[in-house]
Amino acid sequence: MCEEYLKNPQARTVLVAYVSAYQKTAVLAKAIADGIESEGNVKAHLMDIETSSLGEIDAAITASSGLVLGSPTINQNVLLPAYKFLAAISPIRDKGKPAGAFGSFGWSGESSVLLKPMMENLKLDFCGDGVFVKFTPGNEELEVAYKYGKVLAEKVLERDAAAN
Numbered sequence: 001m002c003e004e005y006l007k008n009p010q011a012r013t014v015l016v017a018y019v020s021a022y023q024k025t026a027v028l029a030k031a032i033a034d035g036i037e038s039e040g041n042v043k044a045h046l047m048d049i050e051t052s053s054l055g056e057i058d059a060a061i062t063a064s065s066g067l068v069l070g071s072p073t074i075n076q077n078v079l080l081p082a083y084k085f086l087a088a089i090s091p092i093r094d095k096g097k098p099a100g101a102f103g104s105f106g107w108s109g110e111s112s113v114l115l116k117p118m119m120e121n122l123k124l125d126f127c128g129d130g131v132f133v134k135f136t137p138g139n140e141e142l143e144v145a146y147k148y149g150k151v152l153a154e155k156v157l158e159r160d161a162a163a164n
Contacts, residue, residue, distance in 0.1 A: 012156045013043045014098075014149075015060050018070030019050045019081040024104035024136050025070045031142045032068060032102060032131070035149020042153040049081040058088045066098040066156040067124065068149075069115060073105035078114055091123040098155035099124035100148060102131040109134065125159075127151055 016033045020026035026048070033044035047060055061067060067089070071082035101115035112132035120126050131148045133141045 012041065012065035012160055013045050013063060014066040014068060014152055014156060015045050015047060015064035016068050016070070016149075017047045017049045017057070017060070017085050018102075019048070019072070019079045020070070020104075021072050021074060021079065022104075024133070025072045025102070027137055027142070028102045028104065028131060028133065028145045029070050031137070031145035032070075032100075032149035032152070035146035035151075036153045037149075038146075039150055039153035039157065042156055044149070049085050050079075052081075054084060054088060057085055061085075061088055061090075061094060064097070065160065066152055067094070067119075068100040068102065068152055069119070070102040071111050071115065072103050073107075073109050073111040076108055076110045078103070078111045082111075082115070086118055086122065089119075089122045089124070091121075095123040096125050096159065098127055098152055098159060100127045100130055100152050102145065102148070104133045104135065104137065106135060125155065127155055 018029040036044040071078040103111040131145045
């Protein structure tokens, strides 16, 4: 049984959690998830955290090998479900998991400067600067999001290889 597992390791999962006021952040979430899954042995779990319970969020975080959180900026802040998600992260249990952030904004884009330090303070291994788009993401922004998903998946695989 153990030898079989070593020959065919289970796919790792990156949780792509998001809240989207006007579906622009949701579009970025899908592009990131596609990039994650393009790396082969890594799955993406898309989760709309606005409609998810705290228990569902906690279970998904626990089961994930990496996390990426998306929130638009509204009134110079991230949305409440993003804070709920962050509250479910355990710096003990989740320490070192590859992580990232993304979102859309109309004017000021504070989510781009708020999410990274919060996730780093929770002891996550934040990848790059995240992906943040003004207004509706176009093809170029979606390609950047896709590539960001690939980077997150690669980090998950690197962390897994280092642990073995």
